[in-house]
Amino acid sequence: MARGWFLPVAVVLGFVFLYAPIISLVVFSFNESRLVTVWGGFSTRWYGELLRDRQILGAAWISLQVAFASATVATAIGTLAAFVLTRFGGFRGRLLLTGMATAPLVMPEVITGLSLLLLFVSMELTLGWPAGRGLTTIIIAHTTFCAAFVAVIAQSRLRDMDESLEEAARDLGAGPVRVFFDITLPVIAPALVAGWLLAFTLSLDDLVIASFVSGPGASTLPMVIFSKVRLGVSPDVNALATIIIGIVAVSVVTAGVLIRRRAKREG
Amino acid sequence: MTQHGSNQPIAAETRPWLDPEAQPFISIRGITKRFGTFTAVNNINLDIFRGELFCLLGGSGCGKSTLLRMLAGFEAPTEGQILIDGQDMAKVPPDKRPTNMMFQSYALFPHMTVEKNVAYGLLREGKSKREAYARVAEMLRLVKLETLAKRKPHQLSGGQRQRVALARSLIKQPKLLLLDEPLGALDKKLREETQFELIRIQESLGVTFIVVTHDQDEAMTLATRIGVMNEGEIRQVGEPREIYEEPNSKFVADFIGSVNLFEGRVEAAAPDLMRLQTDELGPVVTLPRSGLSRNQRIWVALRPERITLSRVRPDAATNVVSGVVQEVGYMGHMSNFRVRLDGGRVIRVTQSNRLRDEDPISWDEPIFASWSPAAVRVLTE
Numbered sequence: 001m002a003r004g005w006f007l008p009v010a011v012v013l014g015f016v017f018l019y020a021p022i023i024s025l026v027v028f029s030f031n032e033s034r035l036v037t038v039w040g041g042f043s044t045r046w047y048g049e050l051l052r053d054r055q056i057l058g059a060a061w062i063s064l065q066v067a068f069a070s071a072t073v074a075t076a077i078g079t080l081a082a083f084v085l086t087r088f089g090g091f092r093g094r095l096l097l098t099g100m101a102t103a104p105l106v107m108p109e110v111i112t113g114l115s116l117l118l119l120f121v122s123m124e125l126t127l128g129w130p131a132g133r134g135l136t137t138i139i140i141a142h143t144t145f146c147a148a149f150v151a152v153i154a155q156s157r158l159r160d161m162d163e164s165l166e167e168a169a170r171d172l173g174a175g176p177v178r179v180f181f182d183i184t185l186p187v188i189a190p191a192l193v194a195g196w197l198l199a200f201t202l203s204l205d206d207l208v209i210a211s212f213v214s215g216p217g218a219s220t221l222p223m224v225i226f227s228k229v230r231l232g233v234s235p236d237v238n239a240l241a242t243i244i245i246g247i248v249a250v251s252v253v254t255a256g257v258l259i260r261r262r263a264k265r266e267g
Numbered sequence: 268m269t270q271h272g273s274n275q276p277i278a279a280e281t282r283p284w285l286d287p288e289a290q291p292f293i294s295i296r297g298i299t300k301r302f303g304t305f306t307a308v309n310n311i312n313l314d315i316f317r318g319e320l321f322c323l324l325g326g327s328g329c330g331k332s333t334l335l336r337m338l339a340g341f342e343a344p345t346e347g348q349i350l351i352d353g354q355d356m357a358k359v360p361p362d363k364r365p366t367n368m369m370f371q372s373y374a375l376f377p378h379m380t381v382e383k384n385v386a387y388g389l390l391r392e393g394k395s396k397r398e399a400y401a402r403v404a405e406m407l408r409l410v411k412l413e414t415l416a417k418r419k420p421h422q423l424s425g426g427q428r429q430r431v432a433l434a435r436s437l438i439k440q441p442k443l444l445l446l447d448e449p450l451g452a453l454d455k456k457l458r459e460e461t462q463f464e465l466i467r468i469q470e471s472l473g474v475t476f477i478v479v480t481h482d483q484d485e486a487m488t489l490a491t492r493i494g495v496m497n498e499g500e501i502r503q504v505g506e507p508r509e510i511y512e513e514p515n516s517k518f519v520a521d522f523i524g525s526v527n528l529f530e531g532r533v534e535a536a537a538p539d540l541m542r543l544q545t546d547e548l549g550p551v552v553t554l555p556r557s558g559l560s561r562n563q564r565i566w567v568a569l570r571p572e573r574i575t576l577s578r579v580r581p582d583a584a585t586n587v588v589s590g591v592v593q594e595v596g597y598m599g600h601m602s603n604f605r606v607r608l609d610g611g612r613v614i615r616v617t618q619s620n621r622l623r624d625e626d627p628i629s630w631d632e633p634i635f636a637s638w639s640p641a642a643v644r645v646l647t648e
Contacts, residue, residue: 167341168374170361172388172439182387186378 070142078150113212133215298347325496
């Protein structure tokens with residue numbers, strides 16, 4: 001019964017449903033023909049074409065800068081938020097902070113994007129900063145929602161961590177800050193790397209929020225792809241998408257492995 | 268409480284708690300800890316002396332660990348004062364206290380080697396690396412771990428980890444070492460060996476130990492004195508022998524070892540013997556005890572090993588009851604019996620098996636149980 005035909009078929013159907021579009025995209029990225037839907041033989045021509053496309057290379061560079069910067073800042077902020085939420089017991093506004101730290105996870109991107117845009121515009125009018133919209137505003141916007149993801153990952157790791165490790169370090173003469181850097185940070189480091197990779201991926205993927213808060217000259221890769229596709233799908237977009245899928249897959253798998261590896265060393 | 272103290276082999280000068288002039292090293296005064304509406308520790312007063320190995324003994328949730336954590340500085344008392352070596356600890360954070368703690372989970376830093384774990388305390392103190400590692404090597408020799416210095420904690424066995432934790436907590440030569448269930452995670456055989464190892468280390472370093480444990484055998488073996496705790500209060504403080512032989516309450520008598528308890532009242536106090544009357548044992552004679560009045564309600568406590576079983580009726584007129592053996596548990600060095608008395612009450616008796624070719628008492632045998640007047644402990648609460 002358990003070894004019947006139903007389970008294998010269900011698994012195959014599930015995987016086909018999830019990955020058929022991606023596989024067809026990857027396959028057609030190696031298509032010789034200019035027509036996206038007609039197979040014209042194997043070739044890496046569109047990858048070469050991609051490397052000569054200044055617009056796409058420029059956008060990719062912007063995306064990487066944004067992803068790197070926002071993942072790094074988000075990891076720092078998210079870790080601090082998680083530390084406060086797990087280690088400082090009950091304090092005034094704890095519930096509010098918990099809710100607010102995770103709200104960006106479920107907030108529709110359109111609303112996040114729109115509200116950030118309004119904030120940036122009014123800040124520019126009253127404070128004079130940020131001057132116009134561009135790289136900086138995209139980084140800030142991505143940091144806000146990426147920090148929420150990092151906070152969730154770091155929080156679960158901090159909760160699993162044996163708090164007597166920190167107490168033992170206190171007991172042996174280390175002050176609270178020292179304990180954080182000597183003990184807490186190294187112990188939760190794998191989770192933080194995982195959080196950083198996830199934040200990096202999320203930032204790289206984002207189209208909606210970036211569209212709201214970017215300005216002239218600061219188009220991220222997803223924005224460029226989206227505008228190209230509206231004029232018709234060209235094979236070089238397939239090649240680009242294949243590369244992005246590769247990067248995302250590698251970081252997500254690495255993040256997963258790092259999160260899962262956590263308890264092993266504590267024994 | 269100390270009327271039987273004179274026959275103890277330990278010299279009086281090593282038992283400062285008998286000397287009313289002695290200055291306590293640790294003074295716990297009226298300590299109370301509440302978590303919300305729950306009182307974990309309730310108005311505890313306790314003096315502990317230099318060089319003692321004091322055991323806080325109690326079931327889970329009795330407040331013993333909370334008391335230990337207040338000594339270490341991880342919890343602040345709601346009320347009361349803790350003095351260590353005359354110094355009030357109220358405003359002193361854990362990293363500035365002259366105490367170190369060995370945690371139940373050992374709390375070894377997973378990302379550091381054995382050597383680095385042990386050196387951590389010295390390096391935080393500002394010792395040079397050379398001096399610190401020289402001391403570490405010495406300490407690892409003391410706990411017999413010198414060959415494992417470069418290992419990480421997850422590469423060690425439970426017993427080895429326990430010794431790393433001990434070495435790490437001793438490296439700063441604290442005035443007071445707090446140990447939270449130090450042997451709890453070890454298996455039985457290793458635990459027994461380690462008990463004596465702990466005593467050896469404690470005596471060779473002269474550090475005062477406070478050990479929290481739920482294991483009465485451990486407390487009896489290790490302790491100079493035991494504090495029996497229940498529901499946040501200390502029920503009795505005394506040397507192991509005192510706790511066992513002279514429990515001050517039914518709770519302590521029942522908690523330490525096993526005991527048969529019978530309700531009764533005082534009938535008459537003659538100068539040499541006291542007569543008690545109980546429903547289940549009939550008349551009982553015992554050694555006189557001050558502070559009891561005629562007709563006062565009391566409980567008779569009889570340890571199972573102080574009762575003798577025999578097939579023929581002993582000569583004595585009192586302190587004898589008859590019954591039938593209901594169950595026998597043969598343990599090798601001794602046997603546990605359950606004897607149903609004629610009144611219906613079942614009592615526990617243990618007899619050591621000293622002779623190899625004895626004709627053993629068996630199931631359903633009619634039997635006499637007897638005890639000497641000195642075996643009876645009279646309890647009033």
